[in-house]
Amino acid sequence: MKIHGIVALLVFASGVAFAQPAREWPITIEHAPGNASSCAPGAGNPMIRVTDGALSLRFAAFPEPIWTVTPAPDGSFDAVVPSYADPNGARITVPAGTGPRPISTRQQSHPCGYRLVPK
Secondary structure, X not given: OHHHHHHHHHHHHHHHHXXXXXXXXXXXXXXXXXXXXXXXXXXXXXXXXXXXXXEEEEEOOOOXXXXXXXXXXXXXXXXXXXXXXXXXXXXXXXXXXXXXXXXXXXXXXXXXXXXXXXX
C-alpha cells in the first residue's frame, strides 16, 4: 500500500513539473544586413512565449504563433520548421541557454533574415 502511495505521489509531482505557466519576453526585430528594404518590418509588439519548454514567436494582435520550436535539453535549436509567414518554413537558430537570448530566423522562400533580440 505504501509503495502505491509513493508511486502516485511521484506521478503527481512529475505532472505538476510539466504544467508550467507560459512566460513571455518582449523582443525587438532586427533585419539581417542587406534585407531591410525588401522584407517586412515585423511590427506589432513581438514577443517570445515559452510554454512547457517550447518557444513561439507571437505578436500581441495576432492569435496564432508564427512558429514554435522545442529546444534541445541545453536550450539550443537549429532547424527549418513550419512558419505562418512562409509556406516553405523558416530556419530558426536558438543558442544554448535558459533565459531570454537572441534568436535568428531566415525565411526559406525569401531572402529575409531577422534577429530577435530580447528588450
